[in-house]
Amino acid sequence: MIELEIAVAPMHRLCKKAGADRVSETAAKELAKALEEIGVKIAKEALDFAMHAGRKTIKAEDIEIAAKKVMGK
Numbered sequence: 001m002i003e004l005e006i007a008v009a010p011m012h013r014l015c016k017k018a019g020a021d022r023v024s025e026t027a028a029k030e031l032a033k034a035l036e037e038i039g040v041k042i043a044k045e046a047l048d049f050a051m052h053a054g055r056k057t058i059k060a061e062d063i064e065i066a067a068k069k070v071m072g073k
Contacts, residue, residue: 006032006039042066 011028045066046058053062067073 004029004032004036006036008032011035038070041070045069 008025008028011031012023015023015028015031042063043058043066046062049062049065050056050058
């Protein structure tokens with residue numbers, strides 16, 4: 001099994017915020033896995049933007065631009 005970087009408890013809370021009454025442990029783990037995959041894609045894009053700008057440090061604006069690109073907004 002893959003060890004997740006994102007804790008499962010916050011996934012339960014996110015599902016509850018979305019209106020769910022009950023959330024299974026496997027559903028919370030799947031959400032964590034999906035968000036982690038998206039997060040890694042965004043981080044990679046942000047790193048590309050930072051490197052293109054001649055920086056080693058990823059800034060908030062790099063994340064904002066990368067998230068829009070990855071999420072298609």
